[in-house]
Amino acid sequence: MTATAEKQVTAQRDASKPITMVAAINEALDQALERNPDVYIFGEDVGIMGGVFRATDGLQARYGEERVFDTPLAEAGIMGMAIGMGLAGLKPVAEMQFAGFIYPALDQIMSHLGRYRHRTRSRFSLPVVVRAPYGGGVHTPEQHADSPEAILAHVPGIKVVIPSNPQDAKGLLLAAIEDPDPVMFFESIKMYRSLKQEVDLGYYIIPLGQARIHREGTDLTLICYGGMVEICDKAAEAAAQAGISAEIIDLRTISPLDTDTLLESVRKTGRAVIVTEAPRTAGFHSEIAAVIAEEAVDSLLAPVVRVTGFDAPYPPFTAIEDKYRPTPTRVAKAMRQVMDY
Amino acid sequence: MSKTTTQTPAGGAEQMPPAAAEAMNKSVLQPQAEGQPEVPMLQFITPEGTLNPDLEGGESRLPDPETQLWLYRQMRRIRHFDERAWVLYRQGKMGVFPPYGGMEASQAGTTAALTTEDWLFPTYRDTGAALTYGLPIKQTVAYWRSSPHGWYMPENLKVTPFYIPIATQYPQAVGAALAEKKKGTRNVAMAFIGDGGSSEGDFHEGLNFAGALNAPCVFILQNNGWAISVPTTTQTKAQNLSRRADGYGIPGIRVDGNDILAVYSVSRDAVERARNGEGPTLIETVTFRIKPHTVADDVTRYRPEEMTAGWDEKDPVRRLRAYLLAQGTLTEESEAALLEEIHTEFEEAVAAADSLPDPTPAEIVDHVFAEPTPQLKKQRAQIMEENGA
Ligand SMILES: Cc1ncc(C[n+]2csc(CCOP(=O)(O)OP(=O)(O)O)c2C)c(N)n1
Numbered sequence: 001m002t003a004t005a006e007k008q009v010t011a012q013r014d015a016s017k018p019i020t021m022v023a024a025i026n027e028a029l030d031q032a033l034e035r036n037p038d039v040y041i042f043g044e045d046v047g048i049m050g051g052v053f054r055a056t057d058g059l060q061a062r063y064g065e066e067r068v069f070d071t072p073l074a075e076a077g078i079m080g081m082a083i084g085m086g087l088a089g090l091k092p093v094a095e096m097q098f099a100g101f102i103y104p105a106l107d108q109i110m111s112h113l114g115r116y117r118h119r120t121r122s123r124f125s126l127p128v129v130v131r132a133p134y135g136g137g138v139h140t141p142e143q144h145a146d147s148p149e150a151i152l153a154h155v156p157g158i159k160v161v162i163p164s165n166p167q168d169a170k171g172l173l174l175a176a177i178e179d180p181d182p183v184m185f186f187e188s189i190k191m192y193r194s195l196k197q198e199v200d201l202g203y204y205i206i207p208l209g210q211a212r213i214h215r216e217g218t219d220l221t222l223i224c225y226g227g228m229v230e231i232c233d234k235a236a237e238a239a240a241q242a243g244i245s246a247e248i249i250d251l252r253t254i255s256p257l258d259t260d261t262l263l264e265s266v267r268k269t270g271r272a273v274i275v276t277e278a279p280r281t282a283g284f285h286s287e288i289a290a291v292i293a294e295e296a297v298d299s300l301l302a303p304v305v306r307v308t309g310f311d312a313p314y315p316p317f318t319a320i321e322d323k324y325r326p327t328p329t330r331v332a333k334a335m336r337q338v339m340d341y
Numbered sequence: 342m343s344k345t346t347t348q349t350p351a352g353g354a355e356q357m358p359p360a361a362a363e364a365m366n367k368s369v370l371q372p373q374a375e376g377q378p379e380v381p382m383l384q385f386i387t388p389e390g391t392l393n394p395d396l397e398g399g400e401s402r403l404p405d406p407e408t409q410l411w412l413y414r415q416m417r418r419i420r421h422f423d424e425r426a427w428v429l430y431r432q433g434k435m436g437v438f439p440p441y442g443g444m445e446a447s448q449a450g451t452t453a454a455l456t457t458e459d460w461l462f463p464t465y466r467d468t469g470a471a472l473t474y475g476l477p478i479k480q481t482v483a484y485w486r487s488s489p490h491g492w493y494m495p496e497n498l499k500v501t502p503f504y505i506p507i508a509t510q511y512p513q514a515v516g517a518a519l520a521e522k523k524k525g526t527r528n529v530a531m532a533f534i535g536d537g538g539s540s541e542g543d544f545h546e547g548l549n550f551a552g553a554l555n556a557p558c559v560f561i562l563q564n565n566g567w568a569i570s571v572p573t574t575t576q577t578k579a580q581n582l583s584r585r586a587d588g589y590g591i592p593g594i595r596v597d598g599n600d601i602l603a604v605y606s607v608s609r610d611a612v613e614r615a616r617n618g619e620g621p622t623l624i625e626t627v628t629f630r631i632k633p634h635t636v637a638d639d640v641t642r643y644r645p646e647e648m649t650a651g652w653d654e655k656d657p658v659r660r661l662r663a664y665l666l667a668q669g670t671l672t673e674e675s676e677a678a679l680l681e682e683i684h685t686e687f688e689e690a691v692a693a694a695d696s697l698p699d700p701t702p703a704e705i706v707d708h709v710f711a712e713p714t715p716q717l718k719k720q721r722a723q724i725m726e727e728n729g730a
Contacts, residue, residue: 049570
């Protein structure tokens with residue numbers, strides 16, 4: 001983290017344009033390919049099709065089939081190959097078509113990706129980046145809306161990054177690509193196109209492991225990442241009307257977790273609500289709650305509350321899907337709960 | 342790939358003598374693809390709808406006319422579904438649907454060899470196979486409408502829900518087949534996969550297990566040319582996917598996947614072999630995905646239109662139709678009656694699907710365990726409360 005922070009490049013702050021998150025990711029990949037000849041992009045349908053979400057759109061045309069290529073349909077193969085390429089000194093940036101299809105690759109991830117540096121005492125490192133669309137909110141078929149970030153964050157040796165907006169997505173992805181260690185980069189499917197934001201045109205990085213204060217407030221802290229930032233924003237906006245001042249911490253990286261920023265906020269407000277769309281039991285939200293309990297219990301004016309999905313597979317049932325993902329209403333209720341305690 | 346590095350011989354080892362190094366350079370590494378023998382593709386009926394003149398055994402190889410007609414009916418029935426599903430999608434009455442139009446022979450011809458005592462493991466592309474096997478239309482409509490009613494699998498069938506993750510069904514089919522064997526039945530399991538899916542590790546583990554354990558399994562590999570935007574040639578250097586069976590010691594058969602009479606015949610034989618304890622078979626049905634990956638996919642991004650041309654002429658429905666009409670097995674009138682019947686059946690099923698109640702939010706947490714955990718009970722109560730129930 002500090003290594004990348006030192007290398008931080010100042011972006012051309014004056015030059016920016018409003019783009020979506022998927023366009024920002026495309027731009028980051030483009031700049032990474034251009035800047036570093038060791039960067040290779042591959043996965044299922046990333047070539048001529050430009051990815052099912054168009055994140056790699058146009059890259060094969062620009063950089064050729066050597067550097068941007070379709071692989072056979074096999075996630076363990078993609079991941080294993082990325083590991084081998086990383087061992088040999090390249091910078092593989094692999095795409096998993098959906099986070100819900102990472103599971104065949106979990107053996108490679110858990111047995112190798114996370115522990116290679118450790119088991120070779122840094123003789124080999126794996127500068128691998130894996131991008132994967134995750135989460136619900138857009139009526140995908142079965143298994144396309146999973147949020148498996150906690151599984152990955154639980155693997156030692158792997159960083160897990162989850163941007164919530166275009167500007168962050170670009171800078172975080174470029175930081176992930178610069179990082180000497182494996183990074184899982186989860187991209188909220190809902191956020192891909194749901195908002196446009198001014199994004200710096202130039203090359204810039206946002207250091208991994210640094211949370212962001214998305215909104216300042218004094219009464220309570222909403223802790224979230226990825227697709228839930230938008231939801232928390234709406235809830236905070238509504239609460240503001242009612243005179244409640246919510247601070248929103250967008251974690252941006254869940255592993256490593258920026259405990260300083262989140263604890264500082266919780267100590268200031270005395271109340272914490274953690275919001276994720278992953279299933280409830282053993283989710284990453286539980287880790288955050290534990291950190292608060294361990295480090296900031298004295299500051300708490302109310303118990304920590306988690307707003308999450310349920311302990312059931314994400315429902316592909318169009319009519320009721322929206323009842324699974326936390327809504328601003330559900331977040332608002334949790335906010336009242338900590339306020340009224 | 343990029344930088345050159347100096348080679349350091351490991352741990353004081355001798356460098357290879359130049360002669361040996363040279364010998365290694367012109368080693369056995371010939372381009373594999375060219376060396377692969379062309380595997381003949383079994384075909385009974387030509388695309389024009391005539392008996393394949395090269396068919397060994399000629400007409401005696403064909404199923405009897407009654408069966409031919411019955412197979413035609415199966416194809417028409419599932420084609421109707423596929424076509425209507427598109428219309429319903431455009432009307433907002435169907436969710437994202439993966440069409441199988443053009444692959445009717447491959448789906449109906451294979452599944453027609455099963456009874457409902459046998460297991461069927463279809464993928465998302467295999468609605469046609471499931472319908473042929475006996476899954477009610479109403480059920481499949483509900484499934485593709487993203488309604489939980491599509492998830493209640495009929496008790497009298499041994500069909501699994503459509504597999505969304507690729508290839509995972511292969512080892513599972515081996516398990517089901519093996520269980521039938523251990524229980525002493527003669528039931529078999531049939532599992533589907535695509536050409537893309539045959540790249541996944543699970544495909545290979547499944548075939549290997551089936552061979553090693555002599556499981557009564559029939560593996561259908563529908564080679565429809567594409568895995569979303571990726572052509573089979575990008576998927577693998579192997580030219581004939583059926584030959585992958587060789588590596589696992591099981592028979593691999595390559596059949597014209599648009600010729601239902603041939604597909605049915607090899608499927609029936611494979612099912613028979615499995616029933617008789619002779620083990621698994623891999624059948625590659627060579628076909629084509631005429632339509633996009635799903636109704637929401639833009640096929641023009643990756644497939645030039647010329648590539649689709651010519652496949653219409655290979656249309657499995659058209660092919661058998663021409664043959665049956667020429668033989669007099671089918672007439673314009675009997676066909677009209679058949680289509681009318683199919684139409685009515687479909688409309689009734691859709692009406693039945695229309696009348697299925699909307700799911701309630703609490704259904705999100707139902708059916709996670711036989712007995713809901715305390716956590717789930719609490720979460721159910723939360724959902725009820727949040728939704729004013
Ligand atoms: C494990 C897994 N990885 C990726 C996907 C996304 N995906 C859905 S369909 C598909 C292509 C499948 O092609 P093929 O196996 O040839 O079957 P077809 O759709 O052509 O019948 C992909 C990559 C998935 N469903 N599961």
